[in-house]
Amino acid sequence: MNREKKVLIYGYGNPGRRDDGMGIIITEMIEEWKNEHNLTQIDVDSNYQLNVEDAEKISQYDVVIFVDASQEEDLTNFRLVEVIPNEEKVEFTMHAVSPAYIVHLCQKLFSKKPETKLLSIKGYRWEFQEGISDSALLNMERAFIFLQCQLMSLLDIKFSGIKCN
Amino acid sequence: MSKKITIEPVTRVEGHGKVTIKLDDFGRVTQSRLHIVEFRGFERFVQGRPYWEAPVLVQRLCGICPVSHHLAAAKALDVVVGAGTGEGLTVTGEKIRRLMHYGQFFQSHVLHFFHLSSPDFLFGIDAAPELRNIIAVAQENKELAYQGIMMRKYGQEVIAATAGKKVHGTGAIPGGVNKNLSIDERDSLLKGTDPMNADKMVEWSVGALDFFKHYHKNNKDMVDNYASFPSNHLSLVRKDGALDIYHGVLRAVDNEGRRILNDVDYQDYNHYIEEEVKNWTYMKFPYLKEYGREKGWYRVGPLARLNVCDFIPTPLAQKEFEEFKAYTKGKPNGMSLHYHWARLIEVLHAAEVMRDLLNDPDLQGDDLVVKGNRQSEGVGVIEAPRGTLFHHYKVDDNDLITMANLIVSTTNNNEPMNRAVNATAKAFMNGKQEITEPMMNAVEVAIRAYDPCLSCATHALGQMPLEITLMNAKDEIMDKKIKG
Numbered sequence: 178m179n180r181e182k183k184v185l186i187y188g189y190g191n192p193g194r195r196d197d198g199m200g201i202i203i204t205e206m207i208e209e210w211k212n213e214h215n216l217t218q219i220d221v222d223s224n225y226q227l228n229v230e231d232a233e234k235i236s237q238y239d240v241v242i243f244v245d246a247s248q249e250e251d252l253t254n255f256r257l258v259e260v261i262p263n264e265e266k267v268e269f270t271m272h273a274v275s276p277a278y279i280v281h282l283c284q285k286l287f288s289k290k291p292e293t294k295l296l297s298i299k300g301y302r303w304e305f306q307e308g309i310s311d312s313a314l315l316n317m318e319r320a321f322i323f324l325q326c327q328l329m330s331l332l333d334i335k336f337s338g339i340k341c342n
Numbered sequence: 343m344s345k346k347i348t349i350e351p352v353t354r355v356e357g358h359g360k361v362t363i364k365l366d367d368f369g370r371v372t373q374s375r376l377h378i379v380e381f382r383g384f385e386r387f388v389q390g391r392p393y394w395e396a397p398v399l400v401q402r403l404c405g406i407c408p409v410s411h412h413l414a415a416a417k418a419l420d421v422v423v424g425a426g427t428g429e430g431l432t433v434t435g436e437k438i439r440r441l442m443h444y445g446q447f448f449q450s451h452v453l454h455f456f457h458l459s460s461p462d463f464l465f466g467i468d469a470a471p472e473l474r475n476i477i478a479v480a481q482e483n484k485e486l487a488y489q490g491i492m493m494r495k496y497g498q499e500v501i502a503a504t505a506g507k508k509v510h511g512t513g514a515i516p517g518g519v520n521k522n523l524s525i526d527e528r529d530s531l532l533k534g535t536d537p538m539n540a541d542k543m544v545e546w547s548v549g550a551l552d553f554f555k556h557y558h559k560n561n562k563d564m565v566d567n568y569a570s571f572p573s574n575h576l577s578l579v580r581k582d583g584a585l586d587i588y589h590g591v592l593r594a595v596d597n598e599g600r601r602i603l604n605d606v607d608y609q610d611y612n613h614y615i616e617e618e619v620k621n622w623t624y625m626k627f628p629y630l631k632e633y634g635r636e637k638g639w640y641r642v643g644p645l646a647r648l649n650v651c652d653f654i655p656t657p658l659a660q661k662e663f664e665e666f667k668a669y670t671k672g673k674p675n676g677m678s679l680h681y682h683w684a685r686l687i688e689v690l691h692a693a694e695v696m697r698d699l700l701n702d703p704d705l706q707g708d709d710l711v712v713k714g715n716r717q718s719e720g721v722g723v724i725e726a727p728r729g730t731l732f733h734h735y736k737v738d739d740n741d742l743i744t745m746a747n748l749i750v751s752t753t754n755n756n757e758p759m760n761r762a763v764n765a766t767a768k769a770f771m772n773g774k775q776e777i778t779e780p781m782m783n784a785v786e787v788a789i790r791a792y793d794p795c796l797s798c799a800t801h802a803l804g805q806m807p808l809e810i811t812l813m814n815a816k817d818e819i820m821d822k823k824i825k826g
Contacts, residue, residue, distance in 0.1 A: 192510060193402030201509055224508050225408070229457055230495040278477075285480045286488055305387050305402055 184331060185235060185291075186324070188223045188244040196300025196313040199320075200244040203298070206321050207328075218332055231279050236287035240294075240331060242324070243276045246313070247297035255320035257327070260293040296320060361785055363767045369774055374767040376760050376789065377623050385746040393419055393737045394516055396746075400733070401510050406795050409446035409501055410726035410751075412514055413439060414733040417589075417722030419516035422737050424714025427609060427721075428589035434707030435518035440588050441699045442504035442513055443724065447587060448543070448692040449497025450727035451644075451685050454793045455550060456490025459682055463557045467564075467787050468780035486553065489546045492537050499538070500696060503527040518711035525706065532700040540697035544658065547690040551662060554686050568769075569678035569762035569788040572597035574630070574639065575646035576754070578725050581605070583652030585663075585691065587725035593650050594630060594640055599674050603630060608723040611732055617749065627756050628749060639757035642729025643792060644684035649674040656698070659691035678762050681791040726751045728793050752794040762788040 186207045192198030204223040211219045222234065227243070235241045243260070262284055263277035280293050298320045302310040309317060326341035328334075364373040388399060397415040401408035416439070421427055431439070461474040464482055472478070480487035498508060503523060505511025513519050532540050558565050576594040580586035592611065594603035603614055617626035618635050629638035640646070648667075654660045666687060669675070675684075699705060722733045729751035736745035752759075766788040770781050 191402060193399070228453070228494065230491050230498060233491050233495055281477060282480065282491075285477060286484065286491065 182218055182239045182332065183237070184219045184240045184242070184328065185238040186219060186221045186242050186244065186328075187227075187231070187235075188221075189226055190246050191225050193305060193307055195302040195304055195306055195308065196310055197246045197303055198307070199246045199298050199300060199309060199313060199317045202309065203244045203296075203317060203321055203324065207324065210325065214336065216328075216332070216334075219328065227274050227276065227279055229274065229279075229282060232282035232286055235279060235291050235293065236283050236289040238291050240292045242294045242296055242327070244296045244298070244320075244324070246300040248300065248303075249297065252297060252299045254316040255296060255298045255323065257294055257296050257323070260295050262290070296324060361763055361789075363763075363771060363777075363785075365771070365774075370772050371764075371767045374760075374764045375622060376756075376763045385748055388735075388743050388746040391743055392741050393422055393735065393743050394741070396735065396743065397514050397516070398510055398512060400748075407446065407450060407726055407728070409442055409505065409511070410724055410731050411733070412505070412511060413443055413588075414722040414724045414726075414731050415735075416514035416516060417724060418720040418733045418735050420518075420722070421609070421720030422717050422735065423516045424716055425517040425712045426714070427607070430712060430714070431518050432707065432709040432712055433704045434522055435710050435712070436588075437699055437702060437704050438504055438519045438522060438710075439514055441523070441696060441705065442501060442511075443588050444692045444695045444699070445497045445500025445504065447497075447727050448689060448696065449494045449501070451689045451692070452490055452493040452497065452550075454727075454790075455554075455682060455685060455689070456486065456493070458790055458793075460486065460490070460553075462783075462787055462790075463554070467784055469783075471779055471783070474783065489537075489549070493543060493546060496531075496538055496543055500531060503531065515711065517713050520710065522707055522710065523700075523705040528700055528705060532697070540693070540700055543693040544690070544697060547686070547693040548658065551683075551686045551690060554682055558683065565679045566677050569765040569791070570676055571678075571758075571761055571765055572674075572676045573641045573758055573761075574602060574633075575649040575674055576603065576630075576640040576642055577647040577650045577730055578608070578723060579605070579651050580655075584655045585647060585651040585653070585659075585688075586655075587647070587688075589724075592723070592730075595650055595674055597674055597676060599649075599672070602633065608732070609721045611721060611723065612734070612747075615732075615749070617753075625753055625756050626749075628754050629757070640754070641758045642751055642754040643681060643727075644688050645675060645678075645681045646729065647725060648684045648687065654687070654691055656691050656694035658694055659687055662687045662690060678758075678765075678788055678791045681793070685793070728752055728795055729754050750795070752792075755792050755794065759789055759792050759794060762792065 186204055188200030188204030190197040190200040192201050201223045204221045207219065208221045260276045260280050262281035276293065276295050284290050299316050300313045322339065325339050329336065329341065360377045362375050362377065363371060366372050388396060391399060396419060397412050400411040400415045417428060420430065425431060460479055464479055465473045501511065502508050505513035506521060513521060536542060574594055574596050576592065578586060578590040579593045580590045591605040592603055592608050593601065593605050596602050606614060614631055615628055616631045617628045619626055627639065629635050630640065631638065648663060654663045666683060719736045724731050731751050732749040734747040735743050738744050763785055766785050770784040774781065
């Protein structure tokens with residue numbers, strides 16, 4: 178088992194806005210799973226949205242996986258992509274800074290560049306209610322298993338009962 | 343041909359809005375308006391829900407200042423459960439809430455100054471757009487950007503320790519709080535490893551003020567004259583006249599400093615305040631009933647608070663307050679960019695208050711909740727970072743909410759923000775036939791001073807390019823530009 182790598186799973190969104198809460202819920206599921214198996218290399222965090230102070234947070238990790246709900250039309254269920262630091266794109270509101278912005282800020286201010294990925298999960302409903310829609314729930318459950326597999330591969334560990342392709 | 347210029351949304355302002363500026367045939371500004379895109383309907387959504395859910399439910403409104411809504415709702419429901427209005431809680435209950443609130447205040451103001459406004463001060467209003475962001479600040483002044491981030495982080499940790507968690511915190515409940523502050527939590531905030539401790543936050547707050555004052559000294563004409571206009575000012579104050587952002591009485595002063603609302607109980611707010619609806623925007627325009635729509639509008643937020651209060655009850659902030667008041671010879675200050683000055687004095691005050699509270703053993707008390715005779719109605723008012731925030735609920739015999747009315751800080755500042763846009767448009771756009779990037783930013787600078795929270799849309803819903811539309815008198819689009 179690779180004990181050296183420190184991994185952060187960071188979910189964000191508003192659980193009071195239906196499917197927007199998937200990032201937070203996945204984080205809670207990972208926390209439960211890591212506690213069950215004493216996976217001390219994994220930390221979890223969550224918030225309504227990313228903000229500038231998260232640049233300092235991610236500077237403490239080797240690997241960071243952000244988890245977020247997505248409205249992207251070309252997304253069918255979920256997708257994991259590498260986050261490329263972006264110094265050109267400037268968000269219009271600081272309440273919605275992007276993972277790319279956070280990684281870039283981390284490099285500039287803390288001289289660290291963790292391996293950073295974004296797990297986007299397709300959502301469909303965004304009204305002022307709690308509860309994930311049925312369609313999004315299916316996507317989230319698949320994404321959770323996928324994330325477990327990613328973490329097992331990353332940390333070189335295996336658990337029976339989780340089937341990874 | 344007359345023109346209408348639309349700037350949408352306003353950059354580096356939370357949420358989104360658009361600015362419309364009408365020019366006549368000679369390029370003179372004839373009308374300017376700030377249109378707020380605000381979610382309407384949340385109040386209806388709360389109806390029918392058990393009252394004790396409200397302090398958590400209302401956090402759905404806003405991921406930027408959820409603590410303000412959480413505490414305003416809890417204060418209103420204190421009244422409903424018979425725990426009184428702000429002063430009826432246990433000592434521990436009130437102080438934990440105060441720590442939560444000052445922590446939020448601190449991190450919100452810090453975000454605004456360091457990350458939204460400091461680019462304007464470092465690079466100038468007419469700087470290239472690619473410079474006006476925190477990345478450029480970090481390249482120009484790494485220490486300033488670093489301090490901003492760590493101060494934000496500190497405030498967030500205060501919130502997490504007192505509210506229980508960062509998302510949908512549950513710390514405040516009707517009648518009190520559901521947890522105290524443990525010794526470990528206290529020590530990590532009070533004496534944490536440098537820089538994450540209370541003393542460093544005070545030190546850096548002083549530094550931020552010095553940064554602004556240095557800029558002000560070298561740019562006095564611009565800072566003093568930018569969107570400057572007289573107004574009334576409204577805020578909570580402690581009963582002895584001290585600045586108090588958690589609890590107090592409602593006071594308003596006019597532009598000469600005369601009291602026009604004299605320390606009234608906020609349970610009766612709707613006796614004194616009315617909201618006007620206009621056909622061109624969803625956002626209402628509040629005003630003091632007694633003075634009418636034309637004369638009764640007011641400012642709220644940092645500038646208003648320092649214009650309304652008599653003193654600040656912490657020593658370093660009080661010293662800065664005296665300098666601030668002396669600048670206008672004790673008269674209310676109507677200079678929009680002085681919001682930044684006032685905001686930074688409040689940052690220092692919040693840092694001092696947090697340090698004092700963390701040294702107070704009452705935070706480790708176990709007496710957390712009080713209850714009394716159940717009431718059917720309650721009003722909670724708090725000074726949110728952006729200004730006075732009202733929550734009003736009615737509850738039936740089945741404990742279900744039957745009515746909710748919220749007046750949020752940004753709504754209270756609707757009229758002054760519109761006036762600030764108008765003043766800036768006239769200063770920068772009269773006689774111009776084309777709108778340039780520096781002109782656009784000039785308008786945004788005026789709005790940003792008020793730190794509006796325009797929508798509270800979540801990030802998933804908030805993908806917003808900057809759209810600039812040029813229209814003629816017939817509302818035909820003459821030109822459209824999209825930034826980003």
